[in-house]
Amino acid sequence: MKITGAEALIKALEMESVDVMFGYPGGCILPAYDPLLKSSIRHILVRHEQGAGHMAEGYAHVTGRPGVAMVTSGPAATNLVTPLCDAYMDSIPMVAITGQVSTTAIGTDAFQECDTVGITRSITKHNELVMSAEDLPLAIRQAFHIATTGRPGPVLIDVPKDVLQNSMTWHWPTDEEVQASLPGYHPTTKGHPRMIKEAAKLMLAAQRPVLYLGGGVLKSRAAEVVREIAELLNIPVVTTLMARGAFPDSHPLCLGMPGMHGTAAAVTAMQKSDLLIALGARFDDRVTGKVSAFAQEAKIIHVDIDPAEQGKVRRPDVPIVGDCKLVSIEILKALRELLDGGEVQADIAPWRSRCSGWQEQFPLAYEPSAPGAALKPQFCLEQIRDHAPEGTILVSGVGQHQMWSSQYWHFDEPYTWVNSGGLGTMGFSVPAAIGAKVGRPDKTVWAIDGDGCFQMTAQELITASISNIPIKVGILNNSYLGMVRQWQEMFYGERYSEVDLGGGIPDFVKWAEAMGCVGIRVDSPEEVAPAIERANSINDRPVVVDFRVEEFEKVFPMVAAGASNDDIILPPSQNERREYLR
Amino acid sequence: MSTYPTPQRHHILSVLVQNKAGVLARVASLFARRGYNIFSLAVAPTEDPQFSRITIVVDVEGTTLEQIVKQLFKLIEVVRISELDPQKSVERELFMATVRTDGENRGQIVELANIFEAKVLAVGVDALTLSLEGSPEKLDDFEELLRGYGIVELQRTGRIALPKLDREAHSRAVKGKAS
Known part of the structure; x- marks a missing residue:
C-alpha cells in the first residue's frame, strides 16, 4: 500500500x-x-x-x-x-x-x-x-x-x-x-570483569572512600543497586546537580551535592578522599574546581558508558566502560563474593565520623529575615518543600534560585528533579516543567524560577493554560540577575553592571492572569505558607507565585571559578569554624 | 616552510567510515569543535563502496590523541579507527610543483628530478611542472632542494597509509594450517 x-x-x-x-x-x-x-x-x-x-x-x-x-x-x-x-x-x-x-x-x-x-x-x-x-x-x-x-x-x-x-x-x-x-554503533554496556574485580578490591581497601554519583546513575536507572553498594560498605555518597534524587538526601550516608555551590561536607569529603567511585559522572569543572588541586590523594574508579569520558579530565586508576546499572550490579556481586571469601573491609569508621563532623559543623545555612525585612528566598523554598505533596517534581531555571533549589529541597526519590546542568540554560524552567507535567500528570510539578529566567520563556504558560497542564511556578523575584550580581559583588568590587532588572516591571501577577493562570504575590514571610497552600489546591490551571525576595542574598557555600575546592567560601556565620574543615 | 610533525608527535589515524553524505564534514567539525589540528587529510572510497577511508595525520601528544580517537569513535558513521605506527606502516603521498627555470638551470632541475625518480609533467618557456610520488620524507627532501630554484606553485595530497604486511605472522599462519 x-x-x-x-x-x-x-x-x-x-x-x-x-x-x-x-x-x-x-x-x-x-x-x-x-x-x-x-x-x-x-x-x-x-x-x-x-x-x-x-x-x-x-x-x-x-x-x-x-x-x-x-x-x-x-x-x-x-x-x-x-x-x-x-x-x-x-x-x-x-x-x-x-x-x-x-x-x-x-x-x-x-x-x-x-x-x-x-x-x-x-x-x-x-x-x-x-x-x-x-x-x-x-x-x-x-x-x-x-x-x-x-x-x-x-x-x-x-x-x-x-x-x-x-x-x-x-x-x-x-x-x-x-x-x-549502523555498522559503527555498538555501545559497550557490560563492564570488563577484571576491572570490576579490581574496583571491588579497591573499594574494600579504601579508608576514605566516596561514591560520586552523576546523572548516569539516573539515566541507567541504577539508583537502587547503587544504594545497596553504599549500604553494604557504608560509603558516604555525594550526588551531583544532575544526580539529585539518585540517592536519598535523608539517608545517613548522603553528604549532599558537591561542587561550586555544594555542601562543605560533600566538597571536603571528595577533597580528602583516598578513593572516588565515580558512577556516571564526568568530573565537570563545576564539581572539580581547579583540576590540579582536586582530590589529590584519591584513586579513581570511573564507571561511564561513554569511553571518551574516561581520562578526559582525570585519569582513572580503574576505568570501566559500561552501563552504570549493569556495572553496579556486577560490582555489588564482586564485593559480596570477596566478603564471603573472607576479605575484610578496611575500617572506615573514623572516616565516617569525620564526614558526619563536617555535616554537623557546616550545614546549609542562611540568616532568617529580621522582622519586617524582605523575604529570604531560601525560606520560600523550604516552605514550598514542606507543603509539597509526596513525590512532587521540582524543576528549576539557571542561577541562584537553581542552586537554592538543589540545596534546600530534600530529594528522596529519583526523577523528581529537572534542571539544566551542563549548558545552564536560562528560561529552561517553565517549558521543562510543562513537559514534566505532561509526562507525569499524576504528580505535582513546581517550577522554581528567577525573575530573569521567567522573562525568557514565560509565554509557554499560555500553552499550559490552553492545553490544561496545571503546573505551579514560584518566582524568586529579587529584581536582579542574582547570580551575576553575586559575582559582581564578590569578584568585581561591587561594580554592578547591567544586572538590575528594574524592579516592579513587569507585574508578574497581571502577566500570569493575562496568560490564563492564577497569579499570587507574596511580600512577607507570613504570606508564604497560605500562598503555597492555595497554589497546591488549584489544579485546573497553572499558578504563578511572585515571591518578592531579598535582593542581596547570596548563595553559599561557594568555590570561586578556577579556585581549589580547598578554598571553599563558607556562609559568613560559619567562618570561625573553618579549621574543622581540615 | 611547513615540514611534517616530529615523529613523537605525528600520528596517522586510518578511519573507516560509512560512505554517506556529510561524514567528512562531521569528522572535520569534530576536530574544529574540540580544538584539534589536522595536519593532513585524505579521503576516498575503499574496495567496498559502502565505506570510505579517511587518513588523518595529526600532530598531538599521547593523551590528546586518545581523546581524539574516542571522540571520533562517538560519531555514529565511524566504523573503525586504527592508529598506524609510522614504523609499521607504508605511507605514500603525491607532490606536484611548478618550478621557475631559466635556460641555464633547466638541466639541473631535470637531473634532480631524475635522481628522485620524479616526473616532468609539463614544460613551459620559463617553468617546469614536476610530480613525485613517495614517502612524505622523500617529498620533504625534494621540496627543499627545489626551493632554491624558486617554487611557483606547490601542492601535496596529504598522506595515505596502510599497515605493513607482517610476513612472519603470515608464514606462521600458513604453517599452522599445514600441520
Whole structure:
C-alpha cells in the first residue's frame, strides 16, 4: 500500500510508542501536520519552538522515554538549537523533527532554508537529512535507537517538504535491519570483569572512600543497586546537580551535592578522599574546581558508558566502560563474593565520623529575615518543600534560585528533579516543567524560577493554560540577575553592571492572569505558607507565585571559578569554624 | 616552510567510515569543535563502496590523541579507527610543483628530478611542472632542494597509509594450517 512520506513519518512515531509531541507547524513541515489530525499522538502546540525543545527534555527527564519535538525549517530549526544543545550536554534522550525546503530547493537560499544538519551537527548525538520518503521509517527507527541507547542524547531528523509529500511503500525495518544500517554503533554496556574485580578490591581497601554519583546513575536507572553498594560498605555518597534524587538526601550516608555551590561536607569529603567511585559522572569543572588541586590523594574508579569520558579530565586508576546499572550490579556481586571469601573491609569508621563532623559543623545555612525585612528566598523554598505533596517534581531555571533549589529541597526519590546542568540554560524552567507535567500528570510539578529566567520563556504558560497542564511556578523575584550580581559583588568590587532588572516591571501577577493562570504575590514571610497552600489546591490551571525576595542574598557555600575546592567560601556565620574543615 | 610533525608527535589515524553524505564534514567539525589540528587529510572510497577511508595525520601528544580517537569513535558513521605506527606502516603521498627555470638551470632541475625518480609533467618557456610520488620524507627532501630554484606553485595530497604486511605472522599462519 502506498502512503505519503508524511503519513509514514507519523506512523513511524506511533510505532515508536510516541504518545505526545511538542511542536509548532509552519511551511515545510505542513504536510506532516495533516496526518497528525487522525493520529493517536497528542500534539502540544507551543508558543515558541525553544519551548517545544525544553518540554521534550522535561518529559524525558521524568519518564525516561525520549521527548519528541517537531517544528518547521529555518527559524524554527534555529530556535530549537538551544534545547538540542541543552539535551546534548545533559545526555537527555530526545528526537527532533524539522521540516526542510524541498530537495530541489536545497542549497538555493530558498525561503526559510537553513543548513539545519550543519548547524546542529556538534550539538546532537546524531542528525540526518532524509532525502527520500522510502528512507523515513529507517531514519526514525535509527533516531529512537540512537537517542535512547549508549549515552543518551538528542537526534535530529531533517525532512524536506517533497519527501513528506512523495508516496512510498510502507516498510517497518526489523531490529536486524537497524543494526545492519549502523555498522559503527555498538555501545559497550557490560563492564570488563577484571576491572570490576579490581574496583571491588579497591573499594574494600579504601579508608576514605566516596561514591560520586552523576546523572548516569539516573539515566541507567541504577539508583537502587547503587544504594545497596553504599549500604553494604557504608560509603558516604555525594550526588551531583544532575544526580539529585539518585540517592536519598535523608539517608545517613548522603553528604549532599558537591561542587561550586555544594555542601562543605560533600566538597571536603571528595577533597580528602583516598578513593572516588565515580558512577556516571564526568568530573565537570563545576564539581572539580581547579583540576590540579582536586582530590589529590584519591584513586579513581570511573564507571561511564561513554569511553571518551574516561581520562578526559582525570585519569582513572580503574576505568570501566559500561552501563552504570549493569556495572553496579556486577560490582555489588564482586564485593559480596570477596566478603564471603573472607576479605575484610578496611575500617572506615573514623572516616565516617569525620564526614558526619563536617555535616554537623557546616550545614546549609542562611540568616532568617529580621522582622519586617524582605523575604529570604531560601525560606520560600523550604516552605514550598514542606507543603509539597509526596513525590512532587521540582524543576528549576539557571542561577541562584537553581542552586537554592538543589540545596534546600530534600530529594528522596529519583526523577523528581529537572534542571539544566551542563549548558545552564536560562528560561529552561517553565517549558521543562510543562513537559514534566505532561509526562507525569499524576504528580505535582513546581517550577522554581528567577525573575530573569521567567522573562525568557514565560509565554509557554499560555500553552499550559490552553492545553490544561496545571503546573505551579514560584518566582524568586529579587529584581536582579542574582547570580551575576553575586559575582559582581564578590569578584568585581561591587561594580554592578547591567544586572538590575528594574524592579516592579513587569507585574508578574497581571502577566500570569493575562496568560490564563492564577497569579499570587507574596511580600512577607507570613504570606508564604497560605500562598503555597492555595497554589497546591488549584489544579485546573497553572499558578504563578511572585515571591518578592531579598535582593542581596547570596548563595553559599561557594568555590570561586578556577579556585581549589580547598578554598571553599563558607556562609559568613560559619567562618570561625573553618579549621574543622581540615 | 611547513615540514611534517616530529615523529613523537605525528600520528596517522586510518578511519573507516560509512560512505554517506556529510561524514567528512562531521569528522572535520569534530576536530574544529574540540580544538584539534589536522595536519593532513585524505579521503576516498575503499574496495567496498559502502565505506570510505579517511587518513588523518595529526600532530598531538599521547593523551590528546586518545581523546581524539574516542571522540571520533562517538560519531555514529565511524566504523573503525586504527592508529598506524609510522614504523609499521607504508605511507605514500603525491607532490606536484611548478618550478621557475631559466635556460641555464633547466638541466639541473631535470637531473634532480631524475635522481628522485620524479616526473616532468609539463614544460613551459620559463617553468617546469614536476610530480613525485613517495614517502612524505622523500617529498620533504625534494621540496627543499627545489626551493632554491624558486617554487611557483606547490601542492601535496596529504598522506595515505596502510599497515605493513607482517610476513612472519603470515608464514606462521600458513604453517599452522599445514600441520
